[in-house]
Protein backbone atom coordinates (compact mmCIF):
# COMPACT_ATOMS: atom_id res chain seq x y z
CA UNK A 1 0.00 0.00 0.00
CA UNK A 2 1.19 3.53 -0.83
CA UNK A 3 0.35 6.57 1.26
CA UNK A 4 0.52 10.17 0.09
CA UNK A 5 1.54 12.80 2.61
CA UNK A 6 1.35 16.55 2.00
CA UNK A 7 2.95 19.38 3.90
CA UNK A 8 0.83 20.25 6.97
CA UNK A 9 -0.08 23.83 7.94
CA UNK A 10 -0.43 22.87 11.60
CA UNK A 11 -1.28 19.92 13.83
CA UNK A 12 -4.02 20.51 16.37
CA UNK A 13 -5.98 18.24 18.65
CA UNK A 14 -6.07 15.75 21.47
CA UNK A 15 -5.31 12.14 20.63
CA UNK A 16 -4.67 8.78 22.25
CA UNK A 17 -2.15 6.33 20.92
CA UNK A 18 -2.59 2.54 21.16
CA UNK A 19 -1.34 0.51 24.12
CA UNK A 20 2.32 -0.11 24.82
CA UNK A 21 3.71 -2.91 22.66
CA UNK A 22 6.32 -4.18 25.11
CA UNK A 23 3.81 -4.30 27.97
CA UNK A 24 1.10 -5.92 25.81
CA UNK A 25 3.40 -8.85 24.89
CA UNK A 26 4.41 -9.37 28.49
CA UNK A 27 0.83 -9.26 29.78
CA UNK A 28 -0.17 -12.12 27.47
CA UNK A 29 2.89 -14.16 28.37
CA UNK A 30 2.61 -13.77 32.15
CA UNK A 31 -1.18 -14.15 31.96
CA UNK A 32 -0.66 -17.51 30.21
CA UNK A 33 1.81 -18.71 32.87
CA UNK A 34 -0.24 -17.47 35.81
CA UNK A 35 -2.96 -19.26 37.70
CA UNK A 36 -6.41 -17.81 37.23
CA UNK A 37 -7.67 -15.11 34.92
CA UNK A 38 -5.79 -12.08 33.65
CA UNK A 39 -7.79 -9.17 32.26
CA UNK A 40 -5.79 -6.86 30.04
CA UNK A 41 -7.22 -3.44 29.18
CA UNK A 42 -5.52 -1.06 26.77
CA UNK A 43 -4.04 -4.00 24.86
CA UNK A 44 -2.35 -3.19 21.56
CA UNK A 45 -3.99 -5.04 18.68
CA UNK A 46 -0.98 -4.51 16.43
CA UNK A 47 0.42 -7.30 14.27
CA UNK A 48 3.30 -8.03 16.67
CA UNK A 49 1.12 -8.58 19.73
CA UNK A 50 -1.35 -10.62 17.66
CA UNK A 51 1.59 -12.92 16.86
CA UNK A 52 2.11 -13.40 20.60
CA UNK A 53 -1.59 -14.21 21.07
CA UNK A 54 -1.51 -16.73 18.19
CA UNK A 55 1.58 -18.47 19.63
CA UNK A 56 0.02 -18.85 23.08
CA UNK A 57 -3.25 -20.13 21.62
CA UNK A 58 -1.16 -22.74 19.84
CA UNK A 59 0.38 -23.62 23.21
CA UNK A 60 -3.10 -24.43 24.49
CA UNK A 61 -3.97 -21.19 26.28
CA UNK A 62 -7.52 -19.89 26.03
CA UNK A 63 -7.47 -16.22 25.07
CA UNK A 64 -10.66 -14.23 24.52
CA UNK A 65 -10.84 -10.91 22.76
CA UNK A 66 -13.58 -9.02 24.61
CA UNK A 67 -13.44 -5.82 22.55
CA UNK A 68 -11.01 -3.62 20.62
CA UNK A 69 -8.70 -3.11 23.60
CA UNK A 70 -9.66 -5.77 26.13
CA UNK A 71 -8.25 -9.30 26.26
CA UNK A 72 -8.95 -12.06 28.76
CA UNK A 73 -6.38 -14.80 29.37
CA UNK A 74 -7.24 -18.04 31.09
CA UNK A 75 -3.92 -18.83 32.77
CA UNK A 76 -2.62 -22.40 32.64
CA UNK A 77 -0.06 -22.09 35.44
CA UNK A 78 3.73 -22.45 35.12
CA UNK A 79 3.53 -26.05 33.91
CA UNK A 80 0.25 -25.94 32.00
CA UNK A 81 1.32 -25.18 28.42
CA UNK A 82 0.91 -28.01 25.93
CA UNK A 83 2.90 -29.16 22.92
CA UNK A 84 1.94 -27.15 19.84
CA UNK A 85 0.74 -29.18 16.84
CA UNK A 86 2.44 -26.82 14.43
CA UNK A 87 5.25 -24.30 14.16
CA UNK A 88 4.96 -21.15 16.30
CA UNK A 89 5.13 -18.10 14.05
CA UNK A 90 6.39 -14.87 15.65
CA UNK A 91 5.85 -12.89 12.42
CA UNK A 92 7.88 -9.67 12.51
CA UNK A 93 8.20 -9.63 16.29
CA UNK A 94 11.62 -9.99 17.93
CA UNK A 95 10.03 -9.63 21.37
CA UNK A 96 7.70 -12.58 20.73
CA UNK A 97 10.51 -14.82 19.53
CA UNK A 98 13.13 -13.98 22.14
CA UNK A 99 10.84 -13.94 25.19
CA UNK A 100 9.00 -17.06 24.07
CA UNK A 101 12.33 -18.87 23.75
CA UNK A 102 12.89 -18.25 27.44
CA UNK A 103 9.51 -19.79 28.28
CA UNK A 104 9.81 -22.73 25.86
CA UNK A 105 13.22 -23.61 27.31
CA UNK A 106 11.53 -24.73 30.51
CA UNK A 107 8.90 -26.96 28.85
CA UNK A 108 8.94 -30.74 28.57
CA UNK A 109 7.65 -30.70 25.00
CA UNK A 110 9.14 -30.07 21.57
CA UNK A 111 8.44 -26.80 19.76
CA UNK A 112 9.62 -24.93 16.68
CA UNK A 113 9.70 -21.15 16.32
CA UNK A 114 9.96 -19.15 13.13
CA UNK A 115 9.19 -15.67 11.83
CA UNK A 116 9.02 -13.53 8.70
CA UNK A 117 11.97 -12.83 6.38
CA UNK A 118 13.17 -9.92 8.54
CA UNK A 119 12.99 -11.86 11.83
CA UNK A 120 14.75 -14.86 10.29
CA UNK A 121 17.77 -12.63 9.71
CA UNK A 122 17.98 -11.25 13.26
CA UNK A 123 20.45 -12.66 15.80
CA UNK A 124 18.94 -15.15 18.21
CA UNK A 125 22.24 -16.50 19.60
CA UNK A 126 22.16 -13.66 22.14
CA UNK A 127 19.34 -15.54 23.88
CA UNK A 128 20.05 -19.09 22.74
CA UNK A 129 23.59 -19.18 24.21
CA UNK A 130 22.70 -18.20 27.80
CA UNK A 131 19.57 -20.37 27.66
CA UNK A 132 21.74 -23.34 26.67
CA UNK A 133 23.89 -22.60 29.71
CA UNK A 134 20.75 -22.92 31.80
CA UNK A 135 20.27 -26.40 30.35
CA UNK A 136 17.86 -25.62 27.54
CA UNK A 137 18.14 -27.89 24.52
CA UNK A 138 17.90 -25.54 21.57
CA UNK A 139 18.99 -26.00 17.97
CA UNK A 140 18.82 -23.33 15.29
CA UNK A 141 19.93 -22.51 11.78
CA UNK A 142 23.37 -21.02 11.15
CA UNK A 143 25.19 -22.52 14.15
CA UNK A 144 22.35 -21.95 16.58
CA UNK A 145 21.91 -18.28 15.73
CA UNK A 146 18.96 -17.86 13.34
CA UNK A 147 15.30 -18.95 13.17
CA UNK A 148 13.72 -21.37 12.51
CA UNK A 149 14.62 -22.62 15.98
CA UNK A 150 13.69 -25.88 17.63
CA UNK A 151 13.45 -26.32 21.35
CA UNK A 152 13.75 -29.93 22.41
CA UNK A 153 11.76 -31.00 25.41
CA UNK A 154 13.49 -30.64 28.73
CA UNK A 155 12.72 -33.93 30.50
CA UNK A 156 12.97 -32.66 34.05
CA UNK A 157 11.44 -29.32 33.03
CA UNK A 158 13.74 -27.69 35.59
CA UNK A 159 16.51 -25.38 34.37
CA UNK A 160 19.75 -24.43 36.13
CA UNK A 161 19.86 -20.87 37.45
CA UNK A 162 22.76 -18.76 36.17
CA UNK A 163 24.35 -15.43 36.95
CA UNK A 164 24.61 -13.56 33.70
CA UNK A 165 25.75 -10.12 32.63
CA UNK A 166 24.21 -9.28 29.26
CA UNK A 167 26.93 -8.40 26.73
CA UNK A 168 24.55 -6.16 24.73
CA UNK A 169 22.05 -3.75 26.24
CA UNK A 170 18.86 -5.67 25.45
CA UNK A 171 15.61 -5.87 27.36
CA UNK A 172 14.64 -8.85 25.22
CA UNK A 173 17.69 -10.85 26.32
CA UNK A 174 17.21 -9.83 29.96
CA UNK A 175 13.51 -10.74 29.79
CA UNK A 176 14.07 -14.11 28.07
CA UNK A 177 16.45 -15.13 30.87
CA UNK A 178 14.11 -13.95 33.60
CA UNK A 179 11.24 -15.89 32.05
CA UNK A 180 13.46 -18.99 31.85
CA UNK A 181 14.36 -18.24 35.48
CA UNK A 182 10.73 -18.96 36.40
CA UNK A 183 11.49 -22.62 35.58
CA UNK A 184 14.73 -22.78 37.62
CA UNK A 185 15.25 -24.32 40.99
CA UNK A 186 17.04 -21.48 42.74
CA UNK A 187 17.80 -17.84 41.96
CA UNK A 188 18.63 -16.49 38.53
CA UNK A 189 20.62 -13.26 38.42
CA UNK A 190 20.71 -11.04 35.35
CA UNK A 191 22.73 -7.87 35.34
CA UNK A 192 23.32 -5.19 32.73
CA UNK A 193 25.90 -2.44 32.30
CA UNK A 194 23.34 0.01 30.99
CA UNK A 195 19.79 -0.17 32.20
CA UNK A 196 17.15 -1.22 29.63
CA UNK A 197 13.35 -1.16 29.77
CA UNK A 198 12.13 -2.88 32.94
CA UNK A 199 8.53 -3.82 32.06
CA UNK A 200 9.20 -7.54 32.63
CA UNK A 201 10.48 -6.92 36.15
CA UNK A 202 7.54 -4.66 37.03
CA UNK A 203 4.99 -7.08 35.67
CA UNK A 204 6.57 -10.15 37.29
CA UNK A 205 6.27 -8.31 40.58
CA UNK A 206 2.63 -7.46 39.91
CA UNK A 207 1.91 -11.14 39.20
CA UNK A 208 3.46 -12.17 42.54
CA UNK A 209 6.88 -13.46 41.43
CA UNK A 210 9.74 -13.53 43.92
CA UNK A 211 11.84 -10.83 42.25
CA UNK A 212 14.09 -8.06 43.53
CA UNK A 213 16.19 -5.35 41.94
CA UNK A 214 19.60 -4.02 43.04
CA UNK A 215 22.09 -1.43 41.80
CA UNK A 216 19.43 0.99 40.55
CA UNK A 217 17.62 -1.75 38.64
CA UNK A 218 20.72 -2.99 36.82
CA UNK A 219 20.86 -6.29 38.71
CA UNK A 220 17.76 -8.48 38.97
CA UNK A 221 17.30 -11.54 41.13
CA UNK A 222 14.45 -13.95 40.47
CA UNK A 223 13.64 -17.03 42.52
CA UNK A 224 12.21 -19.75 40.33
CA UNK A 225 9.26 -22.14 40.65
CA UNK A 226 7.08 -19.76 42.64
CA UNK A 227 3.54 -19.41 41.39
CA UNK A 228 2.26 -16.45 39.40
CA UNK A 229 -1.24 -15.19 40.03
CA UNK A 230 -3.50 -13.75 37.33
CA UNK A 231 -3.91 -9.98 37.54
CA UNK A 232 -5.77 -7.00 36.12
CA UNK A 233 -3.49 -5.08 33.82
CA UNK A 234 -4.21 -1.59 32.51
CA UNK A 235 -1.73 -0.72 29.76
CA UNK A 236 -0.82 2.93 29.06
CA UNK A 237 -0.31 4.30 25.54
CA UNK A 238 3.01 3.48 23.89
CA UNK A 239 5.54 6.32 24.12
CA UNK A 240 7.29 4.92 21.06
CA UNK A 241 4.07 5.41 19.08
CA UNK A 242 3.46 8.79 20.70
CA UNK A 243 6.95 9.92 19.70
CA UNK A 244 5.92 10.34 16.04
CA UNK A 245 3.30 12.90 17.05
CA UNK A 246 5.51 14.47 19.71
CA UNK A 247 8.16 15.10 17.05
CA UNK A 248 5.55 16.18 14.49
CA UNK A 249 4.11 18.66 17.01
CA UNK A 250 7.59 20.16 17.52
CA UNK A 251 8.33 20.36 13.79
CA UNK A 252 5.11 21.61 12.16
CA UNK A 253 4.67 25.37 12.75
CA UNK A 254 1.69 26.52 14.77
CA UNK A 255 1.02 23.07 16.24
CA UNK A 256 -0.40 22.12 19.60
CA UNK A 257 -1.03 18.45 20.29
CA UNK A 258 -2.12 16.69 23.47
CA UNK A 259 -1.43 12.97 23.66
CA UNK A 260 -3.30 11.54 26.60
CA UNK A 261 -2.47 8.51 28.69
CA UNK A 262 1.09 7.74 27.60
CA UNK A 263 3.49 5.50 29.55
CA UNK A 264 6.42 7.50 30.93
CA UNK A 265 8.53 4.74 32.47
CA UNK A 266 12.04 6.25 32.86
CA UNK A 267 13.60 3.44 30.82
CA UNK A 268 11.52 4.60 27.82
CA UNK A 269 11.50 8.40 28.01
CA UNK A 270 14.83 9.17 26.35
CA UNK A 271 12.92 10.73 23.44
CA UNK A 272 11.43 13.37 25.76
CA UNK A 273 14.88 14.16 27.21
CA UNK A 274 16.50 14.43 23.78
CA UNK A 275 13.74 16.62 22.28
CA UNK A 276 13.69 18.83 25.38
CA UNK A 277 17.45 19.33 25.15
CA UNK A 278 16.91 20.29 21.48
CA UNK A 279 14.61 23.08 22.71
CA UNK A 280 11.22 21.38 22.31
CA UNK A 281 8.20 22.72 24.20
CA UNK A 282 6.94 19.54 25.92
CA UNK A 283 4.95 19.37 29.13
CA UNK A 284 3.80 16.34 31.10
CA UNK A 285 0.51 16.75 32.98
CA UNK A 286 -1.79 14.51 35.04
CA UNK A 287 1.02 12.17 36.09
CA UNK A 288 -0.32 8.96 37.62
CA UNK A 289 0.45 5.26 38.12
CA UNK A 290 -1.27 2.49 36.11
CA UNK A 291 -0.62 -0.99 37.51
CA UNK A 292 2.97 -0.26 38.48
CA UNK A 293 3.77 1.80 35.36
CA UNK A 294 3.85 5.63 35.38
CA UNK A 295 1.69 7.48 32.83
CA UNK A 296 0.89 11.09 31.92
CA UNK A 297 -0.69 13.32 29.28
CA UNK A 298 1.86 14.96 27.03
CA UNK A 299 1.36 18.48 25.68
CA UNK A 300 3.61 19.49 22.80
CA UNK A 301 3.84 22.77 20.92
CA UNK A 302 5.81 23.87 17.88
CA UNK A 303 9.28 25.12 18.70
CA UNK A 304 12.49 25.63 16.70
CA UNK A 305 15.01 22.87 17.47
CA UNK A 306 18.79 22.86 17.80
CA UNK A 307 21.18 19.98 17.17
CA UNK A 308 22.50 17.81 20.03
CA UNK A 309 24.64 14.72 20.51
CA UNK A 310 22.78 11.48 21.27
CA UNK A 311 25.16 8.83 22.62
CA UNK A 312 26.16 6.70 25.61
CA UNK A 313 23.82 5.60 28.38
CA UNK A 314 20.72 7.25 26.89
CA UNK A 315 20.79 5.03 23.78
CA UNK A 316 18.78 2.07 25.19
CA UNK A 317 16.19 4.57 26.47
CA UNK A 318 15.71 5.99 22.99
CA UNK A 319 16.64 3.09 20.70
CA UNK A 320 13.24 2.72 18.98
CA UNK A 321 12.88 6.50 18.58
CA UNK A 322 16.10 7.14 16.67
CA UNK A 323 14.38 6.99 13.24
CA UNK A 324 12.01 9.82 14.24
CA UNK A 325 14.80 11.74 15.97
CA UNK A 326 16.76 11.55 12.70
CA UNK A 327 13.84 13.34 11.03
CA UNK A 328 13.80 15.99 13.78
CA UNK A 329 17.57 16.41 13.36
CA UNK A 330 17.10 17.28 9.66
CA UNK A 331 15.09 20.34 10.77
CA UNK A 332 17.29 21.27 13.78
CA UNK A 333 19.93 24.01 13.63
CA UNK A 334 23.43 22.56 13.66
CA UNK A 335 25.05 19.14 13.42
CA UNK A 336 23.35 16.24 15.21
CA UNK A 337 25.60 13.36 16.15
CA UNK A 338 24.11 9.93 16.91
CA UNK A 339 26.63 7.37 18.22
CA UNK A 340 26.76 4.07 20.16
CA UNK A 341 23.66 2.87 18.35
CA UNK A 342 25.03 -0.06 16.31
CA UNK A 343 22.05 -2.13 17.57
CA UNK A 344 19.92 -0.15 15.11
CA UNK A 345 21.50 -2.10 12.27
CA UNK A 346 19.87 -5.34 13.49
CA UNK A 347 16.36 -4.16 14.25
CA UNK A 348 13.41 -4.96 11.91
CA UNK A 349 15.70 -3.46 9.22
CA UNK A 350 19.10 -1.75 9.24
CA UNK A 351 17.62 1.47 10.58
CA UNK A 352 20.83 3.47 10.12
CA UNK A 353 21.32 2.55 6.46
CA UNK A 354 17.67 2.81 5.49
CA UNK A 355 16.83 6.05 7.30
CA UNK A 356 19.92 7.69 5.80
CA UNK A 357 19.11 6.47 2.27
CA UNK A 358 15.39 7.35 2.39
CA UNK A 359 15.81 10.78 4.01
CA UNK A 360 18.52 11.62 1.45
CA UNK A 361 15.86 11.13 -1.25
CA UNK A 362 14.05 14.03 0.46
CA UNK A 363 17.17 16.21 0.43
CA UNK A 364 18.57 15.39 3.89
CA UNK A 365 22.28 15.75 4.57
CA UNK A 366 23.19 12.57 6.46
CA UNK A 367 26.46 10.75 6.84
CA UNK A 368 26.27 7.14 7.95
CA UNK A 369 28.63 5.74 10.56
CA UNK A 370 28.90 2.13 11.74
CA UNK A 371 27.13 2.99 14.99
CA UNK A 372 25.14 6.10 14.11
CA UNK A 373 24.67 9.12 11.87
CA UNK A 374 25.84 12.70 11.44
CA UNK A 375 22.96 14.93 10.34
CA UNK A 376 23.28 18.54 9.15
CA UNK A 377 20.38 20.91 9.62
CA UNK A 378 18.19 22.67 9.04
CA UNK A 379 17.41 21.35 5.59
CA UNK A 380 14.32 22.22 3.55
CA UNK A 381 13.05 18.71 2.94
CA UNK A 382 11.29 18.09 -0.36
CA UNK A 383 8.59 15.54 -1.08
CA UNK A 384 9.82 12.34 -2.73
CA UNK A 385 8.94 8.71 -3.36
CA UNK A 386 10.33 6.79 -0.39
CA UNK A 387 10.07 3.22 0.88
CA UNK A 388 9.62 1.78 4.38
CA UNK A 389 11.34 -1.54 3.52
CA UNK A 390 8.57 -3.15 5.58
CA UNK A 391 9.72 -1.49 8.81
CA UNK A 392 6.86 0.08 10.79
CA UNK A 393 8.95 2.75 12.52
CA UNK A 394 10.57 3.81 9.25
CA UNK A 395 7.16 4.16 7.55
CA UNK A 396 5.91 6.43 10.37
CA UNK A 397 9.12 8.46 10.61
CA UNK A 398 9.00 9.13 6.85
CA UNK A 399 5.34 10.15 7.15
CA UNK A 400 6.35 12.83 9.69
CA UNK A 401 9.15 13.96 7.37
CA UNK A 402 6.46 14.30 4.69
CA UNK A 403 4.50 16.71 6.93
CA UNK A 404 7.36 19.23 6.83
CA UNK A 405 8.49 18.61 3.24
CA UNK A 406 7.66 20.82 0.26
CA UNK A 407 5.40 18.97 -2.17
CA UNK A 408 4.04 15.47 -1.97
CA UNK A 409 5.72 12.50 -0.30
CA UNK A 410 4.72 9.00 -1.34
CA UNK A 411 5.54 6.21 1.08
CA UNK A 412 5.69 2.77 -0.47
CA UNK A 413 4.96 -0.29 1.67
CA UNK A 414 3.26 1.99 4.21
CA UNK A 415 0.84 -0.57 5.67
CA UNK A 416 3.54 -2.05 7.93
CA UNK A 417 2.76 0.76 10.42
CA UNK A 418 0.09 -1.68 11.64
CA UNK A 419 2.82 -3.77 13.27
CA UNK A 420 2.77 -1.36 16.21
CA UNK A 421 0.24 1.37 15.34
CA UNK A 422 -2.81 0.17 13.35
CA UNK A 423 -4.57 3.58 13.17
CA UNK A 424 -1.49 5.74 12.63
CA UNK A 425 -2.55 7.29 9.30
CA UNK A 426 -6.09 7.90 10.58
CA UNK A 427 -4.76 9.90 13.55
CA UNK A 428 -2.38 11.75 11.27
CA UNK A 429 -5.29 12.81 9.08
CA UNK A 430 -7.28 13.88 12.15
CA UNK A 431 -4.46 16.11 13.41
CA UNK A 432 -3.79 17.70 10.03
CA UNK A 433 -7.49 18.36 9.52
CA UNK A 434 -7.55 16.20 6.37
CA UNK A 435 -9.70 13.42 7.76
CA UNK A 436 -12.28 14.08 5.02
CA UNK A 437 -9.67 12.92 2.48
CA UNK A 438 -7.77 16.00 1.24
Ligand code: S3P
Nearest residue numbers: 022095169170171172173319320
Ligand atom coordinates in the same frame (compact mmCIF):
# COMPACT_ATOMS: atom_id res chain seq x y z
C1 S3P B 1 11.87 -4.51 23.34
C2 S3P B 1 13.22 -4.29 23.53
C3 S3P B 1 14.07 -3.58 22.55
C4 S3P B 1 13.21 -2.76 21.59
C5 S3P B 1 12.05 -3.53 21.04
C6 S3P B 1 11.15 -4.00 22.16
C7 S3P B 1 11.13 -5.25 24.37
O1 S3P B 1 14.80 -4.52 21.81
O2 S3P B 1 14.02 -2.28 20.52
O3 S3P B 1 11.30 -2.74 20.15
O4 S3P B 1 9.88 -5.25 24.35
O5 S3P B 1 11.77 -5.86 25.23
P1 S3P B 1 16.23 -5.11 22.30
O6 S3P B 1 16.03 -5.93 23.50
O7 S3P B 1 16.70 -5.93 21.12
O8 S3P B 1 17.08 -3.91 22.53
